[in-house]
Amino acid sequence: MNSAPKDFLDIASFSKEDLTSFLDNTMQMKEIFTRSVKKVPTLRGRTVLMLFYENSTRTSTSFEIAAKRLSADVTNFDVPRSSVQKGESVKDTIDTLEAMRCDYVVVRHPMPGFAKNLAGLTNMSVINAGDGQHAHPTQALLDAHTIREVHPELEKKKVLIIGDVLHSRVARSTSRILDKLGAEVAFLGPGSLVPKHSKFSRFTNYEEAIAWKPDVVYLLRVQMERQTAPFFPSTAEYHNLYGITRERLAYLSDHGIYLMHPGPFNRGVEICDEAVDYERSLINKQVENGVAARMSVLYALKPQTSSFIIE
Ligand code: CP
Numbered sequence: 001m002n003s004a005p006k007d008f009l010d011i012a013s014f015s016k017e018d019l020t021s022f023l024d025n026t027m028q029m030k031e032i033f034t035r036s037v038k039k040v041p042t043l044r045g046r047t048v049l050m051l052f053y054e055n056s057t058r059t060s061t062s063f064e065i066a067a068k069r070l071s072a073d074v075t076n077f078d079v080p081r082s083s084v085q086k087g088e089s090v091k092d093t094i095d096t097l098e099a100m101r102c103d104y105v106v107v108r109h110p111m112p113g114f115a116k117n118l119a120g121l122t123n124m125s126v127i128n129a130g131d132g133q134h135a136h137p138t139q140a141l142l143d144a145h146t147i148r149e150v151h152p153e154l155e156k157k158k159v160l161i162i163g164d165v166l167h168s169r170v171a172r173s174t175s176r177i178l179d180k181l182g183a184e185v186a187f188l189g190p191g192s193l194v195p196k197h198s199k200f201s202r203f204t205n206y207e208e209a210i211a212w213k214p215d216v217v218y219l220l221r222v223q224m225e226r227q228t229a230p231f232f233p234s235t236a237e238y239h240n241l242y243g244i245t246r247e248r249l250a251y252l253s254d255h256g257i258y259l260m261h262p263g264p265f266n267r268g269v270e271i272c273d274e275a276v277d278y279e280r281s282l283i284n285k286q287v288e289n290g291v292a293a294r295m296s297v298l299y300a301l302k303p304q305t306s307s308f309i310i311e
Pocket residue numbers: 055056057058059060130139262263264
């Protein structure tokens with residue numbers, strides 16, 4: 001990277017070289033986990049603010065752990081109990097928090113573009129932890145890192161993303177990073193949930209998609225909460241047509257195909273119980289790598305807040 005970026009908002013803003021640098025740093029950060037004291041002083045004296053307008057387990061917890069492993073202080077802004085509920089504007093809220101000398105804000109919000117708007121309002125570094133259906137760039141980073149651990153050369157590796165692509169910020173960000181890094185991506189799902197116009201191959205039939213010979217199958221969560229109309233007849237039918245059933249799992253196992261899912265997963269819909277514990281499931285690796293990838297992002301950014309300018 002030529003100069004340290006202030007914000008981490010989407011994958012599109014970064015070159016292949018930038019993304020490779022984030023991934024190389026992710027690998028370095030993972031080494032810290034093997035130490036008896038899993039902590040380095042890099043961000044001592046800095047404050048990371050967690051601003052989650054939507055629920056999260058993995059992203060919020062892993063950001064908090066990542067910040068603490070870099071010795072930053074972490075404050076969780078409790079949106080439902082805050083003055084946001086009294087109608088305080090986003091600008092006034094963020095000015096208030098910056099005045100308390102926070103340096104980074106990790107934000108998740110249901111509105112696409114929210115993180116970008118916020119970045120224009122503050123000197124704090126803004127990290128997008130998911131904005132509606134638009135982007136989830138740290139998920140993309142941890143996904144790419146997880147695939148690199150089993151396929152160090154990503155060039156021409158084939159990743160089949162299955163499910164609700166239409167509503168998925170994960171699909172948008174992860175397909176983009178894999179494409180930038182030279183991997184091949186294809187989508188599979190019901191016609192109603194897979195975009196017709198994208199640069200990637202599109203399948204609506206499982207057997208045709210598997211004949212494309214993917215190296216990794218990446219399952220998406222069926223996002224009932226974002227579907228304003230029924231997109232398929234029933235979850236049982238979805239499971240039969242697109243889910244990883246025991247029979248399909250046996251095929252993946254026979255052909256050495258890895259399995260990923262960003263979580264949380266719907267058992268019996270996109271994934272059967274046995275697939276969660278499959279020997280080539282990378283789901284727990286994704287979670288583990290989420291901490292390292294988020295450490296890499298916090299490490300690389302340069303806030304414009306006074307505590308950094310004084311340096
Ligand atoms: N993958 C992901 O974003 O999970 P959470 O919603 O639990 O953060």
